Amino acid sequence: MTGLALIIAIGAQNAFVLRQGIRREHVGVVVALCMLSDALLILGGTAGIGALVSRFPLALDVLRWGGAAYLAWWAVRSFRSALKPSTLTAEAPRSKGSVIATTLALTYLNPHVYLDTVVLLGGLANQHGPDARWVFAAGAVVGSALWFSALGYGARKLSGVLSSPRTWRIVDLAIGVVMLALAVTLVLG
Numbered sequence: 050m051t052g053l054a055l056i057i058a059i060g061a062q063n064a065f066v067l068r069q070g071i072r073r074e075h076v077g078v079v080v081a082l083c084m085l086s087d088a089l090l091i092l093g094g095t096a097g098i099g100a101l102v103s104r105f106p107l108a109l110d111v112l113r114w115g116g117a118a119y120l121a122w123w124a125v126r127s128f129r130s131a132l133k134p135s136t137l138t139a140e141a142p143r144s145k146g147s148v149i150a151t152t153l154a155l156t157y158l159n160p161h162v163y164l165d166t167v168v169l170l171g172g173l174a175n176q177h178g179p180d181a182r183w184v185f186a187a188g189a190v191v192g193s194a195l196w197f198s199a200l201g202y203g204a205r206k207l208s209g210v211l212s213s214p215r216t217w218r219i220v221d222l223a224i225g226v227v228m229l230a231l232a233v234t235l236v237l238g
Contacts, residue, residue, distance in 0.1 A: 061120055061155045061231055062162070064224045066197060070204025071211050071220065075148040080201040082152045087166060087193040094171020095186040113160045113235045120232035123155075127225030131218045160235065 062083060069079045143151075156162060170189050174182040204211075211220070 060161065061123065061159060061228055062152075063200060064227050065151065065155050066201045067204045068220065068224060069148065070201040071208045072142075073205050073208050074142055075145050076201045076205050078145060078149060079152050080197045082149065083156065083197040083201075084194045086153075086156045086162075087197075088190045090162060090166035091170050091174075091186050091189045091193070094167035094169075095174040095182055097171070097175070115158050117232045117235040119154055119158050120228045120235065124225045124228035124232060127221045127228060131221035131225060159231075161231075 066079055066083060070076050166189075170186070174185040174189070176182075177185045211217075
């Protein structure tokens with residue numbers, strides 16, 4: 050439940066998974082990359098990487114500024130899309146490589162992902178002792194897998210309902226606001 054509470058918070062990664070689900074574009078790849086990334090980060094934090102990351106705060110600063118710049122760029126892109134909304138079929142599909150690169154950037158350029166999965170969940174897992182920590186970590190990994198599957202494939206199921214230009218304008222505006230708010234939060238944080 051702790052893992053889900055951290056993962057479900059709407060952020061850059063979740064907004065992108067939602068968008069790709071609605072677009073019905075490389076959903077399986079996006080969901081799999083998000084699940085695998087979370088699993089690696091949670092298990093790494095449980096194995097003790099959180100202590101290493103907290104010893105080198107410069108790494109988090111680099112991620113913070115890089116992530117803020119990337120999120121601001123993504124917000125501008127979303128606002129531009131909102132100015133001339135299209136339907137699902139009118140917009141040119143993105144290449145699988147482009148979607149993979151975006152998924153990885155939105156995941157690994159976000160310092161909050163390290164704080165939430167590696168430091169916080171890793172620290173909480175390690176409070177359960179040497180054996181039970183892996184049970185805690187496994188629960189967090191399962192929660193992550195369930196969330197990303199539900200988000201990506203649920204959005205795909207609803208894509209027909211959500212395919213009007215008006216809906217896309219709202220989705221793009223909402224994603225732009227979330228991305229810009231996250232970028233500001235990173236800069237001020």
